[in-house]
Amino acid sequence: MGIKVERIEKDIETINAFTHTPGQGITRFTFSEEYIKAREYVVEELHRMGARVSTCRGGNLRGRLEGRDALGPSVMTGSHIDSVFQGGRFDGVAGVVCALEVGRVLSEERQEHRHPIDLVVFAEEEGSRFGSIMIGSRAWIGKLGEEDLARIKDREGISYLQAMEGSGLKIDDRKLLKPGDVKAMIELHIEQSVVLDSGGFQIGVVEGINGIKQFLVSLRGVANHAGATPMALRHDALQGAARIMSAVEHVAAREPGGNTVATVGFVHCEPGQANVIPGKVEFTVDIRDLDPKRLDQAASRISEEIRKTCTERGLTFEITPRSDTPPVALSRDIVTVIEEAAAARKIRYLKMPSGALHDSSILPEITEVGMIFVPSKEGRSHCPEEFTEIDDLAAGAEILLDSVTKLAL
Ligand SMILES: [Zn+2]
Numbered sequence: 001m002g003i004k005v006e007r008i009e010k011d012i013e014t015i016n017a018f019t020h021t022p023g024q025g026i027t028r029f030t031f032s033e034e035y036i037k038a039r040e041y042v043v044e045e046l047h048r049m050g051a052r053v054s055t056c057r058g059g060n061l062r063g064r065l066e067g068r069d070a071l072g073p074s075v076m077t078g079s080h081i082d083s084v085f086q087g088g089r090f091d092g093v094a095g096v097v098c099a100l101e102v103g104r105v106l107s108e109e110r111q112e113h114r115h116p117i118d119l120v121v122f123a124e125e126e127g128s129r130f131g132s133i134m135i136g137s138r139a140w141i142g143k144l145g146e147e148d149l150a151r152i153k154d155r156e157g158i159s160y161l162q163a164m165e166g167s168g169l170k171i172d173d174r175k176l177l178k179p180g181d182v183k184a185m186i187e188l189h190i191e192q193s194v195v196l197d198s199g200g201f202q203i204g205v206v207e208g209i210n211g212i213k214q215f216l217v218s219l220r221g222v223a224n225h226a227g228a229t230p231m232a233l234r235h236d237a238l239q240g241a242a243r244i245m246s247a248v249e250h251v252a253a254r255e256p257g258g259n260t261v262a263t264v265g266f267v268h269c270e271p272g273q274a275n276v277i278p279g280k281v282e283f284t285v286d287i288r289d290l291d292p293k294r295l296d297q298a299a300s301r302i303s304e305e306i307r308k309t310c311t312e313r314g315l316t317f318e319i320t321p322r323s324d325t326p327p328v329a330l331s332r333d334i335v336t337v338i339e340e341a342a343a344a345r346k347i348r349y350l351k352m353p354s355g356a357l358h359d360s361s362i363l364p365e366i367t368e369v370g371m372i373f374v375p376s377k378e379g380r381s382h383c384p385e386e387f388t389e390i391d392d393l394a395a396g397a398e399i400l401l402d403s404v405t406k407l408a409l
Pocket of ligand 1: 080091092125189358
């Protein structure tokens with residue numbers, strides 16, 4: 001009775017047998033041949049457990065286990081099976097196989113539940129094929145319409161709709177997911193970072209998804225001869241940028257609360273020659289935090305550093321916002337449900353934010369959302385080395401089972 005590790009292992013093996021780059025990681029782009037084969041396996045498993053299977057708006061897959069209350073809102077769980085180019089075996093797949101196992105246990109134990117339980121696979125989460133992330137979930141809740149899906153194209157110019165039709169998928173449920181349709185959504189996902197693995201935690205209870213503020217900073221100084229210009233008379237844009245970059249790390253590290261992260265990931269220097277003082281530098285600043293106030297504070301401290309440094313060094317600057325995504329708070333009630341399940345099973349867990357975006361960042365618009373993280377070995381993800389211990393996955397599946405059961409009562 002209960003969760004069976006061998007079945008979870010078999011699901012992972014079978015789904016990951018479908019990759020476009022065998023021996024070099026998992027490449028399974030949305031609606032590709034490999035994707036459709038992996039999806040067919042999930043459909044077979046859903047049929048076998050007696051779920052009612054539909055292809056929903058946006059190409060999302062849903063297997064429904066009916067509850068006593070056929071018309072009531074559902075409890076939803078699942079994730080995605082599309083991947084990045086040469087990615088890992090667990091990103092997305094972990095949440096799908098744990099959802100399948102939860103469904104199998106519920107149906108074989110004939111557990112009574114009032115709410116229908118929906119086991120789902122969201123289409124195109126990664127954006128690897130169509131360059132835009134979370135297309136399936138956004139289409140399902142009406143954030144993207146048919147005209148958008150006809151407009152969004154892959155590198156070969158094939159639109160999302162054409163690719164979906166070409167793969168043989170037919171939508172049999174065109175209804176939008178609206179508030180009131182879903183009582184709760186829980187996604188299990190790999191952490192994709194080092195926090196759980198390095199701290200020896202088996203489960204992460206996700207409290208929210210980090211907001212992102214990203215901007216491009218452009219500094220202008222005076223390009224001049226590296227030999228003939230005395231140090232005191234320079235307006236070196238790169239030296240200014242270097243001070244600001246070190247302040248970026250400093251501001252994030254000293255932010256109280258401890259979860260702020262800030263990164264300079266792109267730098268461009270002109271003219272970019274060994275014997276010329278840099279006259280122009282551009283770099284990005286990316287700041288993330290779960291708390292909107294701390295996020296704003298970090299951004300304004302960094303802007304203040306930019307202003308101060310430029311004044312001191314006779315540089316001019318421009319700050320161009322690139323993205324401003326507010327943090328997403330997940331459901332406190334579901335956090336409690338997951339915590340209680342972990343405590344009852346004596347599993348060591350940590351409450352934490354998610355640093356990456358997931359379909360679960362989209363769904364709070366229509367329902368209560370929770371997420372369960374399982375550890376990623378050494379934090380590796382989006383690469384062939386991505387790994388999660390089967391025992392950790394099984395622990396995650398057990399917590400998912402307990403939580404779904406409780407929410408669907
Ligand atoms: Zn993912």
